[in-house]
Amino acid sequence: KQEVTQIPAALSVPEGENLVLNCSFTDSAIYNLQWFRQDPGKGLTSLLLIQSSQREQTSGRLNASLDKSSGRSTLFIAASQPGDSATYLCAAAFYNQGGKLIFGQGTELSVKP
Amino acid sequence: EPEVTQTPSHQVTQMGQEVILRCVPISNHLYFYWYRQILGQKVEFLVSFYNNEISEKSEIFDDQFSVERPDGSNFTLKIRSTKLEDSAMYFCASSPDGGNTEAFFGQGTRLTVV
Numbered sequence: 001k002q003e004v005t006q007i008p009a010a011l012s013v014p015e016g017e018n019l020v021l022n023c024s025f026t027d028s029a030i031y032n033l034q035w036f037r038q039d040p041g042k043g044l045t046s047l048l049l050i051q052s053s054q055r056e057q058t059s060g061r062l063n064a065s066l067d068k069s070s071g072r073s074t075l076f077i078a079a080s081q082p083g084d085s086a087t088y089l090c091a092a093a094f095y096n097q098g099g100k101l102i103f104g105q106g107t108e109l110s111v112k113p
Numbered sequence: 114e115p116e117v118t119q120t121p122s123h124q125v126t127q128m129g130q131e132v133i134l135r136c137v138p139i140s141n142h143l144y145f146y147w148y149r150q151i152l153g154q155k156v157e158f159l160v161s162f163y164n165n166e167i168s169e170k171s172e173i174f175d176d177q178f179s180v181e182r183p184d185g186s187n188f189t190l191k192i193r194s195t196k197l198e199d200s201a202m203y204f205c206a207s208s209p210d211g212g213n214t215e216a217f218f219g220q221g222t223r224l225t226v227v
Contacts, residue, residue: 043220099211
């Protein structure tokens with residue numbers, strides 16, 4: 001069964017710190033992996049998409065990596081700010097699944113001023 | 114910037130009633146999806162839709178659920194005879210061509226069954 005797992009479930013850091021969020025998946029036949037941000041009670045905002053042929057993607061202070069062989073992806077946030085506080089979700093699209101995404105349970109990030 | 118829009122943002126319904134959740138996907142996208150997120154739980158796939166038919170559905174998507182693309186722009190999820198456990202946030206998503214491209218999500222409809 002294809003599964004996506006995120007550890008830790010919650011993370012609290014002081015403002016300005018760099019941090020890494022982890023995502024693991026059980027099947028290396030991955031089409032792409034997407035990272036989302038979700039604010040409480042709100043929708044999903046796409047942050048980064050990494051294709052299976054890529055190893056990383058960058059957008060501003062965010063950098064996402066993908067290692068298919070180990071079944072892992074990381075989201076690196078540089079110089080964290082209180083406005084980064086949210087839940088971060090990773091979701092994987094696997095081959096022959098028509099593009100459906102399988103989500104992790106998310107990491108709730110709190111950046112303290 | 115194009116976006117997926119969902120209406121209503123919040124719907125309260127009595128148990129046993131039927132609800133229709135509406136979505137307008139991004140106009141040039143070909144694949145459409147519904148997901149749901151029960152409070153405190155993972156986002157779960159419900160159904161995918163391509164070329165005017167269901168391409169895949171999850172175990173959750175039983176006879177109580179149906180989807181439709183009644184015209185060239187709307188994509189709806191109908192839930193018949195709602196149950197308390199249907200209370201969740203329902204997300205619509207669309208993508209240009211399925212698995213190899215980014216999925217764009219709407220802001221969700223919070224369904225509360227009382």
